[in-house]
Amino acid sequence: MQGTFRARPLTPATWPDLEELFGLPGGSIVRGCWCMYYRKTGKESGLAGSKNKRALCELVGSGGVPGLVGYLDGSPVGWISLGPREDYLKLRRSPVMKPVDDTKVWSVVCSYVAKPYRGLGLQHRLLEAAMDFARDHGVRMLEAYPVDKTERSHDDFMFFGSRSLYERAGFREVARRSPTRVVMRRALRPRRGASRGPGMPPFVRADVGD
Numbered sequence: 076m077q078g079t080f081r082a083r084p085l086t087p088a089t090w091p092d093l094e095e096l097f098g099l100p101g102g103s104i105v106r107g108c109w110c111m112y113y114r115k116t117g118k119e120s121g122l123a124g125s126k127n128k129r130a131l132c133e134l135v136g137s138g139g140v141p142g143l144v145g146y147l148d149g150s151p152v153g154w155i156s157l158g159p160r161e162d163y164l165k166l167r168r169s170p171v172m173k174p175v176d177d178t179k180v181w182s183v184v185c186s187y188v189a190k191p192y193r194g195l196g197l198q199h200r201l202l203e204a205a206m207d208f209a210r211d212h213g214v215r216m217l218e219a220y221p222v223d224k225t226e227r228s229h230d231d232f233m234f235f236g237s238r239s240l241y242e243r244a245g246f247r248e249v250a251r252r253s254p255t256r257v258v259m260r261r262a263l264r265p266r267r268g269a270s271r272g273p274g275m276p277p278f279v280r281a282d283v284g285d
Contacts, residue, residue, distance in 0.1 A: 078148040080197065082155075082204030084140045090132065092144050096151040101190025104234065110141060110156040113163040113184050142185070143208060145201045152192040155201040156185040157209065160218065171253045172220045180218040180260065181209050185234045198236065202244050210263045217261045219246060224255040 083089050097105050109127035114134075134141060141162075145153035160182045166172045183205060188197045209217050223238040238248075238257060246259040 080200045081146045082143040082201060082208070083146070084208070085135055085142050085144055085154075086140065087136055089144050090135055092146070092151040093154065096144065096154060096189055099189035099191060101193075102187075105154070105185075105187055108185075110154075110185050113165040116164045116168070143201065143204055145188075145197060145204065147192060147195075147197070151189075153188040153197050153201050154185070155183065155187070155205045157181055157183045157205050157217070171256045172258065173252075175218075175250045175258055175260075178216055180216040181214045183217065183219040183236075186236045186240075187234055198240055199243065202236075202240065206244065206261070206263060207266060210266050213265075215263055217246075217263055219259050219261075220256060221259060222255060223251075223257050 083092075085093055096102070097109075107124040107127070109124065109131045111127040111130050114130075131141065141158055142154060142156035144151055145155070158181055160166060160174075160180050163182055163184055166182065166184075167174070183202070186198050186201055188195075188201070206217060219236065219241050221236045221238045221241050222233060235256075238259070241259045241261070244261065246261040248257045249260050250258040252258075
């Protein structure tokens with residue numbers, strides 16, 4: 076399969092595309108979480124799907140950009156959530172994902188591709204887009220918390236991504252606090268010729284094909 080892949084920031088304009096994406100087959104977990112789980116602590120972390128959706132929509136409506144929507148030939152096919160580590164309150168108390176040191180980082184907490192589009196290498200494209208987005212916002216260190224185990228997990232439960240996904244993108248292990256989970260980091264440099272202004276890039280684009 077060949078086509079054109081693009082990734083766009085989640086804004087009020089692209090919100091309907093995220094709704095469409097999460098409604099596709101394979102989206103039962105993301106429809107419950109709406110990428111709010113790690114932004115909440117205590118009782119708030121157990122919000123129902125409808126409340127999580129409303130909370131994320133309010134975050135986007137207030138100007139927050141919690142991630143990128145990926146498109147293949149114009150159709151929404153994937154999602155990646157990233158942002159300043161301090162925005163994800165639950166990471167602070169996680170025995171696996173607690174801070175490694177005082178380095179200022181952005182965290183990648185979710186990478187999702189709808190079931191009909193899996194196996195096309197789109198997670199790699201989403202991660203590349205996320206790295207470019209972070210670079211354009213002055214981020215110098217990106218952190219992730221992938222799964223690292225020999226047996227294969229069900230795709231629906233791989234929202235943290237695999238170790239191999241991040242290794243291929245140049246991430247390196249910096250901490251291991253679990254037999255099956257690692258903390259990985261990738262140092263970033265500004266893209267040559269990229270705008271350094273305060274505005275967000277409208278999209279990042281790449282061609283994708285098998």
